[in-house]
Amino acid sequence: MVLNYIWISLLLISILVGMIHAFVVGDAAPLAEIMNSTFSSAKNGFEISLGLTGVLSLWLGIMKIGENAGAISIMSKLVSPFFCKIFPDIPKNHPAMGSIFMNISANMLGLDNAATPLGLKAMKEMQEINDKKDTASNPMIMFLVLNTSGLTLIPISILVYRAQLGAVNPSDVFLPILLATYFSSLAGLISVAIAQKINLFQKNILLTLGILTAIIVGIILLFSQMTQEEIQRYSSFIANFILLGIISAFIISGVVKKVNVYESFIEGAKEGFKVAIGIIPYLIAILVAVGMFRASGAMDWIILGVEKCVAFLGLDTDFVGALPTAIMKPLSGSGARGMMIDAMTTYGADSFVGRLVCILQGSTDTTFYILAVYFGSVGIVKTRHALSCGLIADAVGIMAAIVIGYFFFG
Numbered sequence: 001m002v003l004n005y006i007w008i009s010l011l012l013i014s015i016l017v018g019m020i021h022a023f024v025v026g027d028a029a030p031l032a033e034i035m036n037s038t039f040s041s042a043k044n045g046f047e048i049s050l051g052l053t054g055v056l057s058l059w060l061g062i063m064k065i066g067e068n069a070g071a072i073s074i075m076s077k078l079v080s081p082f083f084c085k086i087f088p089d090i091p092k093n094h095p096a097m098g099s100i101f102m103n104i105s106a107n108m109l110g111l112d113n114a115a116t117p118l119g120l121k122a123m124k125e126m127q128e129i130n131d132k133k134d135t136a137s138n139p140m141i142m143f144l145v146l147n148t149s150g151l152t153l154i155p156i157s158i159l160v161y162r163a164q165l166g167a168v169n170p171s172d173v174f175l176p177i178l179l180a181t182y183f184s185s186l187a188g189l190i191s192v193a194i195a196q197k198i199n200l201f202q203k204n205i206l207l208t209l210g211i212l213t214a215i216i217v218g219i220i221l222l223f224s225q226m227t228q229e230e231i232q233r234y235s236s237f238i239a240n241f242i243l244l245g246i247i248s249a250f251i252i253s254g255v256v257k258k259v260n261v262y263e264s265f266i267e268g269a270k271e272g273f274k275v276a277i278g279i280i281p282y283l284i285a286i287l288v289a290v291g292m293f294r295a296s297g298a299m300d301w302i303i304l305g306v307e308k309c310v311a312f313l314g315l316d317t318d319f320v321g322a323l324p325t326a327i328m329k330p331l332s333g334s335g336a337r338g339m340m341i342d343a344m345t346t347y348g349a350d351s352f353v354g355r356l357v358c359i360l361q362g363s364t365d366t367t368f369y370i371l372a373v374y375f376g377s378v379g380i381v382k383t384r385h386a387l388s389c390g391l392i393a394d395a396v397g398i399m400a401a402i403v404i405g406y407f408f409f410g
Contacts, residue, residue, distance in 0.1 A: 006368075006387070007289050014292035021297055034295045041291030045284035049276055056272030059117030063099065064268025066250035069257045072098035082208040086189070086198060087139045089129075096125035100143055102246070107365075108153045119147060120275050120377045127378040135382040136375065141389065142192045144374055148330075148390040149188035149397065150365030151181050153219055158358050161341060167349035171227070175220055176355075176404045177362035182216060184364050184397030191389040275377050282376025286368050290331045299327060318410070319402050321346075321353040326360045326398045330367040330391065337361065356405040363397035 014034060021030040066072045072095050083090070083097050090096055099122035106115035122143060130137040136144075155177045162170035186209075193200050200206075226234070254261040293299065307320040322343060329336040340357040347353040367390040375383060 004381075007285065010289040010293045013298055014289075014296040017296040017298040017301065018292075030297070034292050037291040037295035038288050041288040042284050044291075045287040046280060048287075049280040049283055053273060053276035056117045056120065056276050057269040058272070060121055060272035060275070061265035061268035062247055062250055063102075063118065063121050064271070065254045065259065065261055065264045066098075066246075067095060067268075068259045068264045069250060069253040071250050071253045074098075081204045085202050085205050086142055086193070088198065089137060090126065090139050091129070094125070094129070096122055096129075096139070099125055103143075104146060104151075105242075107147065108151055116373070117272065119143075119374060123374050123378050124271075124275070127380075132382075133378075134380060136380050136384050136386050138196050140375075140380070141384060141386040142189075142196070144370060144386050145188040145192050145389045145393060146185065147374070148365050148367040148370050149181070149185040149393040150363070151185040152362060153178065153216070155181075155362040158340075158362050161337075162344070162349050162358060165341070165344045165349040165354075167344075167354075170349075171223070172408075173355050173358045173362070174223055176359045176401070176408050178216060178220060179404050180359055180363035180397055180401040182213075183400040184393050187396035188389060188393030191392045192385075195385045195389060278379075279373050279376045282372045283369075286372040287332070290335065290368070293331070294328075294335060299324060302327065316406075316410075318352055319356060319405070322356040322360055322402075322405075325357040326401075329360060329364055329398075330394045331369075333366040333369060336366070352405070352409050355409045356402065359401040359405050360398060363401040364394045367391060367394055 018030045018034045022028055063072070073093060077093050078101075080092055080097055083100065084092055087097070087100070099118055103115050103118040103122055106118055123140065126137060126139050126143070127133065130140070155174065158173065158177065159170045162173065190200065192198070251261055254264065303320065303323050306323060307317055310317050310320060325336050325339040325343060328339050340361045343357040344351075344354040349355075367387070371383060371386060371390065375381075375386075
């Protein structure tokens with residue numbers, strides 16, 4: 001319901017701002033630009049869905065092999081001590097546990113193409129045990145907020161962009177990004193736990209968070225000793241090794257269990273095709289709204305208003321140049337990426353704004369896109385507190401990124 005109101009608001013605000021702009025300049029060009037954005041955004045939404053079809057078919061096929069071979073069940077048992085605590089409504093050793101674990105792991109490694117199909121698989125499995133098919137269940141909300149918080153251990157794509165745009169030391173934002181995304185994910189977990197009355201002071205939860213913190217600290221210490229080229233090489237090797245290892249393990253387990261691997265793959269691939277088709281309307285709806293909002297100039301007005309308020313309070317306004325990326329990030333991943341690149345081009349990759357936009361880009365994920373795609377894939381229309389908790393994680397991530405940016409580079 002909240003997503004519905006926000007979608008309507010984006011559309012109406014965009015149209016209103018466009019009309020005011022057209023009236024002020026005495027030209028219909030702003031309205032034409034908004035209208036053109038609806039067509040380009042709709043086309044973009046369809047193309048994204050079309051691109052997802054192949055990836056979804058591939059990975060849901062692989063997942064079906066693992067499911068029929070019992071590999072997913074084994075993974076569920078391994079992660080159940082922690083996941084049973086934060087997903088108390090999912091039965092112990094349910095296949096959804098394995099899918100959730102694999103999705104979160106893929107996200108942490110920066111494997112976006114693999115993470116989305118695994119996440120959609122998890123949503124389908126959670127929908128099977130959901131009593132109200134049109135309403136988001138507690139496990140779905142926890143899962144999606146952890147996704148929107150965007151915990152990524154190796155932000156390789158951002159480092160590549162910095163290298164391409166001439167940064168002297170592209171990996172200098174690695175540690176700040178890792179800290180910002182960790183605070184964002186922690187805020188998301190806490191906000192959902194409060195809403196769902198989950199006690200986080202349990203031994204398994206504290207132990208897991210402690211181990212995760214130790215891993216992050218270890219990665220920071222290890223990567224701080226490497227050059228940017230070494231970070232790219234080793235992180236790419238580790239990610240691909242794990243990915244290919246999972247595929248091999250599923251296929252081998254299928255052979256050992258005498259599963260018809262080919263038929264299992266085809267069965268899962270068919271599911272992937274159906275899922276990709278199902279999310280098209282939801283994806284087009286959110287991308288059109290975001291496209292109109294950008295084209296109307298409403299975001300520029302927001303940035304200008306924030307800058308005036310910050311200046312009035314006597315605070316430093318250097319961070320304002322990075323706010324377009326921060327505001328766009330929850331709405332559109334490609335839009336935020338474009339604004340990050342534009343900011344680095346305009347201000348310089350090694351400027352304060354150039355570094356800050358990278359930290360902001362890596363601090364959270366695309367909340368509205370994730371909600372539209374994941375909920376749309378299983379027909380959820382009542383999102384309950386998913387959006388509010390996701391935006392809390394986004395807000396904490398943005399604030400943490402700004403503070404950390406000033407601490408490291410201000």
